[in-house]
Amino acid sequence: VITYPIFNVLMLLYHLFGDFGLSIIVLTIAITALLLPLTLRQLKSMKVTLALQPELAEIRRRHAQDLKAQHEATQELYKQHGISSASSFLPLLIQLPIFIGLYSALNIVLNHASIAHLNSIIYPFLPQLSSIPNIDLNWFTFLNSAWHISLGVPDPTHILPILAGVMTFVQMRMSQPHAIAEIQDATLQLTQLMQFILPLIMVVITIFIAWQLAAGLALYRTTSLLLNMIQQYFVTGRGSLFAVPHVGGIPDNGGLKNGTQRQQTQPRHRSSSSRGSVQSKGAYARRHKRGSKKNRRRD
Template sequence: MDNQNKNLILAVVLSGIVLLAWTYFFPPAEQPAITAPSEVTTQAGDLPTPSASDATTSTTAPETPTTAAADAGRVEIDSARLIGSISLQGGRVDDVSLKDYTVSLDSDELVTLLSPVGSANAYYTVYGWTPGGDLQAADVPNSNTIWSVESGETLSTDTPVGLVWDNGNGLVFHREFSIDDEYLLTVSQSVENNTGAAVRLAPYGIIARHGLPDTKSYAVLHEGLVRLDDEELEEVKYKKMDNFPEANGVYTEEYAVTQNGWTGFTDKNWMTTLIPMPGQAFKSIATFAPAADLYTAQTILPTMDVAAGETAGVTTMLFAGAKEWEAIKHYQNDVGISRFVDSIDWGMFFFFTKPIFRLLHALNALIGNMGWSIIVLTLIIKGIMFPLAYKSYVSMARMKELQPEMEKLKEAAGDDKQKMQQGMMELYRKNKVNPASGCLPLILQIPVFFSLYKVIFVTIELRQAPWLGWIRDLSAPDPTSILNLFGLLPFAAPGPESMLAIISIGILPILLGLSMWLQQRLNPAPADPAQQMIFMWMPWVFMFMLGSFASGLVLYWITNNTITFTQQYLIMRSHGHKPDVLGNILRTLRLKKKEAAAK
């Protein structure tokens, strides 16, 4: 094989790796089919859009509550895992904090999930009815209706709360909230028709989010709209919602769901989701109104015909909480919420990430420490992938053994490239070595290790989880810094806002750089000087690049590199090559010194 062919193979392999990595970290946006509104009505029945009088669906932001509305009162929420309140203005669920999560390790402030209109980045849910037939907007409740408490004082796991509103024209609306011991609220809406005539109206639920939230902006992580439309999962980032069809200044995408679905917004660790009962048809609508800087996710249920003297109603669910796998799996398997586990961002290699996460979860339950669980998980995965890696390591070992011969060929050939190519081909043929034979097994391993990276990145179980010593939060960067000698000097390390933050690396990133550098010492050096320079700097570039990554991710890379180094070292020895890592380092330094002296 001549150098030209070798370079072609190397280019193809590297291009494939880059393409695979790019597709994984920067996946193309899905282009779901847009169903015309007339088709939606045909498929799912009479599903009207909420009245324009409801401020949350207009192009302007919902009104800030007036003094009278603010004095309307609140119903407290105090369940096993949630605390907050429901506003009697609109019956909004607009004040929810998570009891088990604080904003940081050193703070007692709880994570706030939902917040009312008037607060920064208001985020809340509101329920109502849209009028049909002869009903007017004033005949049905909307986001600003003032409700009264009908039953219960505090919404808790054991105590539901009921609200009531009489429109004064013969219609009485009831709304009952109940909550379980995790993050699921059940919302029952009903209407009594005492008008003497039949009425038509449709119940709806809306999640409203004012302003673009403070997302993590990681390409590997989805944050934004997430919904299931009859088994079709859709994920749209907030900044991509302006790709929806536009009408009257509002970008809207809607689907008719015939049987199973849900819709809401997801962040890295938290999620708010509207969930009709399994088997319930509904219209799923997502909107972005730039003028109001308002994002909404809506569910609109079929129009009801309520005869005079009758009562009709509907029950839906609301998930508002942490994306804990156990809880979400329970809602999928035991409550019947279709594919709810897929609300966690498993990525394009979900067939790997799901079983890998289950294994990590089981290890953590057994060991009781997520850091050690990551190390054990990496050991297991590397063990499973070893047969694939073995061929690559053997190929590298044989190439390493041939390096002295290749150096002699290079010296003998001088500037005669054709003679050099012929000599290398003869050397490979004689020793039965194929330089490209180790590439395919490495490529096959890439999806598995991307999946392992993805699992460690997205799982909430790493949040504020300690490992040992100074690592108190595996979801945060290593808190130590080389700039203050890892705490020995009497001043704090620069914060993330400082220009020095990029070089303020801790112990784990330094260990990562060293592990990559040692691993390179076992591999044959590229013949091209430019490639040699790239490979020489790569460990230290990665050290600084990953210095601000979560400690759990850096711990995974260190473990992976250390295992790879050990496996490759042992395989090389088993094939008669005895890697002299320290000797190679010393010889490289002496060579550099000699070259510098010659200049």
């Protein structure tokens, strides 16, 4: 159902451009354009969520010992601002069948089918094939003549899997909220640390998968992530892309412990000054009183 339409779209683009790699990129751009309304809705919800981070942090602090109450308060806050969790996953759910169809088109149809079989599934308005389409990618041969990639098999140069991994990290960090500079709560510190570690884990998973699948899938994924990053930058900004998680107290004053000590020593210093001021005023009052008594005696 999905494989043959995607295959025919690729064949149409291949006849237009004569380059299978460029055909995959144009297909990715077309899919991204079709999903643009859903993606913009998702990004706007993400922007509101990022703006609500102080309130979400307060909810986590207030209900730190009651996860159920924390979840209910969070959902109520989302409801008040019109945020739907389902809208965040809808573009991904739509792209998943396309990804599977592209996988089938590259790995099953193009690698194992005969010319007669390919011509039998090509739509009537497309020209018939006289030979197997050239699915080679020679874009990187100017760097190294050995960097010759066939989009129907795993990338032997590993350029595309690594690019897909890097794009995954950047896109995930851009979708995360800005780190709060001064955090004293250990739970929130751990949350920020996990927000930094999770993209690294996803990078490893992405590279591992792309390392074994057809290079055309890695090209599709990398292009899709790049387009999503561009959209995301203009709607929500760069997020926590360049942020570093703060762990171990307040970074600006050398840690929570030192900051607390300074806060405690300052009131003591002020209290000592206040006592000295009161004593000085009392001594002045007593001298003034004795002087008044002497003046009365003279009179």
